[in-house]
Amino acid sequence: MPNAAALAALEKEIADVRENIRDLTEQAAAYSGAEDDALSADRIAEQEALLARLQKERDALAR
Template sequence: MPDATTLIELDERIAIARSNLSELTEQAAAYSGAADEDRAASRIAEQQAQLDELLKQREKLAR
């Protein structure tokens, strides 16, 4: 039978491991969110470029 000190040490290591897993899960979610934000920013930039081009074409036709 393990002594109390060993059990306490194991409990502390288990708590640390659980904490680490929780932090890693949060980081993974943040990375996923960042990737989504990058995709959204890319789409916005593409749409802005298209809008700019359309506005240039409209300006030329209005002259």
């Protein structure tokens, strides 16, 4: 039986990361300039990698 508290915590963290990605995407659309674009892309990529890791962790815990 998966640990319900751990799954709930992961779900919350996943939701938070998704919200961060949405916020960063909106910010990137508002900024202009190559330097801003690169920084935004890096931040979004970091959050997407974190999201993927958390989803794998959640899936493994749910088994």
